[in-house]
């Protein structure tokens with residue numbers, strides 16, 4: 261069962277989150293013009309993210325970054341692994357999709373700022389903070405940026421199936437897909453669809469009550485349901501792993517611009533990615549507590 265044991269490290273990490281980094285990366289990803297899975301710019305965005313993640317991990321011999329090629333799409337995914345010091349065969353994973361789409365098959369104008377540059381920028385900032393702290397997890401931690409989510413969760417489906425086939429012990433999986441559009445009264449909405457794990461969801465609530473009840477790092481929360489396999493965490497749930505999906509708003513108040521040419525950073529009501537920064541903090545609490553709270 262999950263417990264809160266890493267106060268000092270978590271509180272240090274929360275102070276290091278910088279929303280400006282997230283904002284800059286959302287804009288960078290939007291600037292590819294399209295990350296639709298059939299485009300060269302989508303492939304380029306994945307290769308560039310690998311380079312960026314390698315730069316963050318510079319000097320860390322316990323870190324590796326790999327491109328994962330797929331059969332169901334020409335777009336690759338990218339995975340960064342921080343090998344655990346004590347339980348390296350136990351994996352704590354966080355991910356999101358890096359592809360974008362725009363209705364009407366406008367595959368050359370799919371900015372995808374909120375869906376899902378925001379999620380990729382959020383997990384990248386969490387990684388940057390961990391490396392700044394020289395954090396060395398007891399369990400293995402992985403960051404994943406998936407291809408082709410918008411056309412049927414294809415990248416995450418292939419990777420989750422491979423992990424199951426290899427009997428990888430995934431302790432938990434967290435999805436970040438759309439983190440920067442504050443459409444509802446609370447900040448974070450925990451998805452309570454049946455395929456999400458209640459114990460993991462309860463732990464996320466415990467984390468926010470313990471670390472984010474008030475002050476600079478305050479995060480308010482609610483629950484929401486998408487009522488279908490609405491993002492990559494579903495691929496992991498289908499393999500029997502425990503998953504959670506903290507989301508930007510309630511289903512009917514989420515970003516109305518997604519899947520259109522209007523999904524741009526300048527249309528976000530939260531300038532400077534202050535909404536996404538809250539998800540980076542929750543991500544750090546999740547990663548540090550579960551990867552280091554080994555009993």
Ligand SMILES: N[C@H](Cc1ccc(I)cc1)C(=O)NO
Pocket residue numbers: 375376409410437484485486490491507510511514518
């Ligand atoms: N369907 C998802 C967006 C999405 C996810 C969850 C909820 I609640 C509402 C909307 C998507 O487009 N992912 O790329």
Ligand SMILES: [Zn+2]
Pocket residue numbers: 375410518519
């Ligand atoms: Zn989408």
Ligand SMILES: [Zn+2]
Pocket residue numbers: 357375376409437438491
């Ligand atoms: Zn998405």
